[in-house]
Amino acid sequence: MRVEALLQFALAIAFIVLWVFMPAWSISGANYSISLTPWGYVVRFFGETHVIPPPTVYAVWLFALDVGLLPLVWRRSRYSLYLAALFSVLSLSMLMDTILFQQRYLQFHGYTIAPTPNGYIYVSLPTKPVLGLPTYILLALTILSIFNMITRARWLGTGPEDPIVAVVHVLKALNIEYSRIEHGVEVGGVRIVRQGGSLWLVRGGEATEVDLKTAITEAVKVGLKKPVSVGVVDYGED
């Protein structure tokens, strides 16, 4: 399991858990306030409390949960990262749509007027719109999931990949037995050794300089002479 994917999961969970305790979006004021919670808009008006549940609000956290879970559940293909990124964008869109719902249907102009037996009462209720911390976390989650999609969740490993490590990855994926030797890897009777900037294929006593492609092919050729079982490399498959 890759740390990048775990980080994505952690952000998704953090978003949902935090959202339970603080609104993702609110219009706050003294006697009137609207707070966006995971179960809908909570509207307070002079001690009265109403919950308005627009259906899109449930999609926000359901999609966000998928963003976190999908790369952990489906690790075989990089497509899970693509799908997770799509879900993160959908989650954000649902949040936007839910905020638009407030702007469209729960619009508040900052005052209320009510009739009295011999006139009317005008109450000024100034409010301030506030974008909550959970929204920023969702934004970070979206950015991270897109970044994970682009880098195949491999941005924490620094520097260019070692060609020997590349060969090892292939062998691992195919579940071919190998052993690490100094500056290289040994499969069956064949060694692939890195020396300076070039790769050497050592078979018996002779050594030939090869490129990465040939080295992998030769290693697999040798390795496949043994029984093969299925193994997994995270997001390795195209």
Place this chain on the structure above:
Amino acid sequence: MAPSSFKITLLFSILSIAVALILIWGTAQTAPNLIHYSTLSNDPYIKVESINVTANGIYIRLAVINNGTLVFTPTGGWVEVVETGQVVNVTIINGTVIAKLPLTPQWVGLASVGVKGIVSGVLNGSRAYIAFFDVAPIHIINTIGIADVSYADCVLNVTLSVNTVVPVVIGPIINMSLFTVSTPGYYVFETVGVVNTTVYAPAGSHNVTLTIQVSPVLGRYTYVYSCNYLSGFSKYTLWLPIGVTYMYPTGNITSYTLLTKTLTFIVGGGS
């Protein structure tokens, strides 16, 4: 063969986008049923409690009626009297809203007036304005009282404090008496019948003095026991049943009222 990752992804993408679109559409469709319209119930309002017309001016007292849990605290505002066109700011005295207007001649002829205005204040911490219009009866308050009394050498001087909206003629006096506050009480003098002494006071706040020569000359049933205070007594009560004629523009109205005053005199001399 297992379905390719691409196909799964494509399927889920289309499904999730479709779900998202249906949700957006569905939310818009159900929105009118989801939202509640709420308005203030049992909200406070302003009532004109009393309009008192006095010689010093007109006092309009406004009452804040707090019906429910919402509490309105007045801080300012203004009223307009529709009949006279007077507009004045209100003052808040210990939570009571009072508007004081100058007395103008129209007031004397009115029975009730329409009062409109706005009272600003704070409702549960929020700035609020209450607009109102009320028609309320007018109470014309004329007060006449005894400010001071002196009696010496059979001459009674009564200083009257007169606060009236209209000019008044005070008098005549019927059955007045001065007696000691003691058990038993002793009369200094008493009259049976009418004493035709009158005094005129213009509208407003004034002190006028009634001077009465208390002697049998006043009438057949005047009993004078002493021309000065009785020795040994310092506390006296004056009973002064008196007629007051209010000179309203619509006509004169005469009413009878009993003025009394209990005074402590400094006893000197006597006889």
